[in-house]
Amino acid sequence: MNADNRKSRLVMTAVASSVMLACGQASADEEYDFKLDTISVTANKYSQDLVSLSGQAEVAGEEVLERNEVRGVKDLTRVASAITPASGFGSRQLTKYTIRGINSGNIYNSGVTVYVDGVAQPFSQMNQQFNDVSSVEILKGPQGSVYGSGAQIGIINVTTRNPMIDGNYADLESDYSKLYWKNKVDAGGALYGKTVYGKIGLINQKDYGWIKDTDGSNYNTGESYGINGALYFDGGENIPMVVTLGGAYTKDRGHQSNVALTEEEYRNGKLSGNGINRNPDFTGSYLAGVMASNPDVAEYFGGYEEAYQALINSGHIQDEIDPVEDRTSYTAYVKLDYYRDNGDSINSITSVNDSDSCELYMMGQGRCGNNNIRTRQFTQEVRYVAELGNSGDIYDSGKAVIGVNATKSKVDNYVLAQIDISDNPVYQELIGGTMFPIGQVDLRTDDLSFSVFSDVAYNFGVGSESIFDIDIGLRMEHDQAKANGTYNFGYSMDHVENSYDLFDYKAAFGYTFVPGQRVYVLSSSGSKSGGFSRFPTSELDAEGYRPEKTYNYELGYHMAYDNGFDANAALFYMDVHDRQAYTIVENSYMTPLRNIGRMHSAGGELTLGYHAERVAAGISMTYADARNDTGDYTKHPANAPKFVATGLIDVTALKFADFSAHFGGSVRYQSKTYFGEGYTSVFENSGLDQESQGGYTIFDMYASAEILKNLEIKAYIENAGDKKYANSIDNGSTYGVRFYSMAAPRNVGVKLKYSF
Numbered sequence: 001m002n003a004d005n006r007k008s009r010l011v012m013t014a015v016a017s018s019v020m021l022a023c024g025q026a027s028a029d030e031e032y033d034f035k036l037d038t039i040s041v042t043a044n045k046y047s048q049d050l051v052s053l054s055g056q057a058e059v060a061g062e063e064v065l066e067r068n069e070v071r072g073v074k075d076l077t078r079v080a081s082a083i084t085p086a087s088g089f090g091s092r093q094l095t096k097y098t099i100r101g102i103n104s105g106n107i108y109n110s111g112v113t114v115y116v117d118g119v120a121q122p123f124s125q126m127n128q129q130f131n132d133v134s135s136v137e138i139l140k141g142p143q144g145s146v147y148g149s150g151a152q153i154g155i156i157n158v159t160t161r162n163p164m165i166d167g168n169y170a171d172l173e174s175d176y177s178k179l180y181w182k183n184k185v186d187a188g189g190a191l192y193g194k195t196v197y198g199k200i201g202l203i204n205q206k207d208y209g210w211i212k213d214t215d216g217s218n219y220n221t222g223e224s225y226g227i228n229g230a231l232y233f234d235g236g237e238n239i240p241m242v243v244t245l246g247g248a249y250t251k252d253r254g255h256q257s258n259v260a261l262t263e264e265e266y267r268n269g270k271l272s273g274n275g276i277n278r279n280p281d282f283t284g285s286y287l288a289g290v291m292a293s294n295p296d297v298a299e300y301f302g303g304y305e306e307a308y309q310a311l312i313n314s315g316h317i318q319d320e321i322d323p324v325e326d327r328t329s330y331t332a333y334v335k336l337d338y339y340r341d342n343g344d345s346i347n348s349i350t351s352v353n354d355s356d357s358c359e360l361y362m363m364g365q366g367r368c369g370n371n372n373i374r375t376r377q378f379t380q381e382v383r384y385v386a387e388l389g390n391s392g393d394i395y396d397s398g399k400a401v402i403g404v405n406a407t408k409s410k411v412d413n414y415v416l417a418q419i420d421i422s423d424n425p426v427y428q429e430l431i432g433g434t435m436f437p438i439g440q441v442d443l444r445t446d447d448l449s450f451s452v453f454s455d456v457a458y459n460f461g462v463g464s465e466s467i468f469d470i471d472i473g474l475r476m477e478h479d480q481a482k483a484n485g486t487y488n489f490g491y492s493m494d495h496v497e498n499s500y501d502l503f504d505y506k507a508a509f510g511y512t513f514v515p516g517q518r519v520y521v522l523s524s525s526g527s528k529s530g531g532f533s534r535f536p537t538s539e540l541d542a543e544g545y546r547p548e549k550t551y552n553y554e555l556g557y558h559m560a561y562d563n564g565f566d567a568n569a570a571l572f573y574m575d576v577h578d579r580q581a582y583t584i585v586e587n588s589y590m591t592p593l594r595n596i597g598r599m600h601s602a603g604g605e606l607t608l609g610y611h612a613e614r615v616a617a618g619i620s621m622t623y624a625d626a627r628n629d630t631g632d633y634t635k636h637p638a639n640a641p642k643f644v645a646t647g648l649i650d651v652t653a654l655k656f657a658d659f660s661a662h663f664g665g666s667v668r669y670q671s672k673t674y675f676g677e678g679y680t681s682v683f684e685n686s687g688l689d690q691e692s693q694g695g696y697t698i699f700d701m702y703a704s705a706e707i708l709k710n711l712e713i714k715a716y717i718e719n720a721g722d723k724k725y726a727n728s729i730d731n732g733s734t735y736g737v738r739f740y741s742m743a744a745p746r747n748v749g750v751k752l753k754y755s756f
Helices: 001-009 062-067 073-078 263-268 278-291 293-300 304-312 425-431 539-543 680-686
Strands: 057-063 083-085 095-099 112-116 133-140 154-160 169-177 180-192 194-207 222-234 241-254 326-339 344-359 371-389 396-420 435-462 465-488 489-512 518-530 546-562 565-577 579-584 593-595 600-612 615-628 641-655 657-672 673-675 691-693 696-707 711-718 726-730 737-740 747-755
Touching: 057 062, 057 600, 062 133, 073 083, 073 489, 073 657, 095 154, 133 304, 263 737, 278 293, 278 304, 278 425, 304 425, 371 435, 425 435, 435 489, 489 539, 673 726, 691 726
Parallel strands: 112 154
Antiparallel strands: 057 133, 083 095, 133 154, 169 180, 169 747, 180 194, 194 222, 222 241, 241 326, 326 344, 344 371, 371 396, 396 435, 435 465, 465 489, 489 518, 518 546, 546 565, 565 600, 579 593, 600 615, 615 641, 641 657, 657 696, 673 691, 696 711, 711 747, 726 737
């Protein structure tokens, strides 16, 4: 097999999604032939047309991502209705995502995994920035038969630029706005004939923030750095193999952990000094409440109210919550792709991830040396992809995949939250020391999984145009979880261990009744591994939690025509067993991680896209009615809006010679969303409610000009209506007062990009 043929085999995604493909078609140097490019996905770990997929996906190409200012995973909401970020309070890096109304109740064990160039990312890198990205693919619904645990509700595949496919390139970009300033450099190309290729990407972003500090300066500021690169070695005619050595490094630092605002601070967009942050009086009040709730302390002072007042008046306690984050992460990988003359291939990926995070967002944490989460993950996967039947004959052909995967992860979690009470004799007498313990964790968790998987897809011709197809996938996985260490109130996990066997499947039947139109029925499953809480608070955590499993039943439709119109739709029902969630123990501050029971989600999805010579537009809609089925648990899952719709448009206003001008934008509507969940008895007895936020609409707009095919000048407005909304709302279960995480307000910016 020659190098050019191998190059074509390396093309993993052609571009764009059924909704978003068209919006990337109107570049200055394109000729408009009204031909819809092939939309490719990698749901089965090989490239295939979206129409042939038994499932639903949304894919955004490079132009769509850039024009709509998609700077990281969370920004995908600007171009897709498929996902909703569900970040809680604390680390902004520990983000989970809702797909089809389902998300993980366990932030350390997500039901969605992010892959970058085929490399699985650990939970600590779920909210990474994009650099050198060529496309992003969102696979909706369980992908367990191919991707294994962590693909319980979906997959996000990120593909970066590849000089073996994209040729030589070099881009300089500077993006300045009210909220941030981003600069990046990307370059790649041939280094030695057609044998050695390389690329490198550099990025720096300063975040100026939007929440005012007590002195009027911006509070939630930050800065991040990143570098990624790869070397590609093509064996040529004699050795039909491509070897890729790649890696990435990122550094984040700032005050951007989700800043908890009281209702007044949220309304004013400014810290008051009387809320949770920057307020030592709040610390004193909180500690007094904790101590007064102790029966022995209450009896000592003659009652709860008397104890509280006595402790409040006992002296000033110098401590305040001042959110800080500091994260460093490394990724390195080796990929081997061997191609046989008959079209078969052998693929191997070996990867190592190492992430070191410090997140200070609670009282008493002090400095980063006392608070650290280190995550290390090693993955080895080998798979064989075989052509079946008459390769290239759509009426009698198929593909088969068989592979093995081994993943080992290790998390060291060290938290020491304590407040100095050496100047308060009353507290010292009650505590018996000079430090008030808020929380302490010194724990290591080890997780190991080994799996064998296979998938077979085959087409059967019927008549001159009709095609029946089947897709069967199976995966067997053995998981082992260990934990050892100590945590709050003298509890410990003394070399505890659990193991589980997981079995996931996919069974699909499709029918192409005319070229470009196909229906399918699908039954599939996905699992999320069991284990032990990385942040235990109760003796119940030493028992661990069982795997969570989702069963998916789906009826879908794909259509793609050469006239520029495409559509994709599905009806689905998802049934979740043994859902993992943090639960509040009544009359305590313990939140053990447990299996709470079942939940389900039923709904539908629709994506429509159209592109003509000068206009491209698309819409994506997701309706998912998700409910917790456990009788004594809150009915509405958190961060799971019933309805989400996203619309995109791109208009080529002028086009002549080497000049083109575009304008366009996007709109996203999200219906009422609930936050927080737990046992109803705890809510009722504590006088708390499940918080919610009404529906809202966000508009983004841009205008750009491309000159001489090299220079792009762009102006844009994000959240043009300056809609105020919260990323999350806490009902007071943590600190006894409702608080908000404030989303970004209107942002206006300009971007310059020069391509060599």
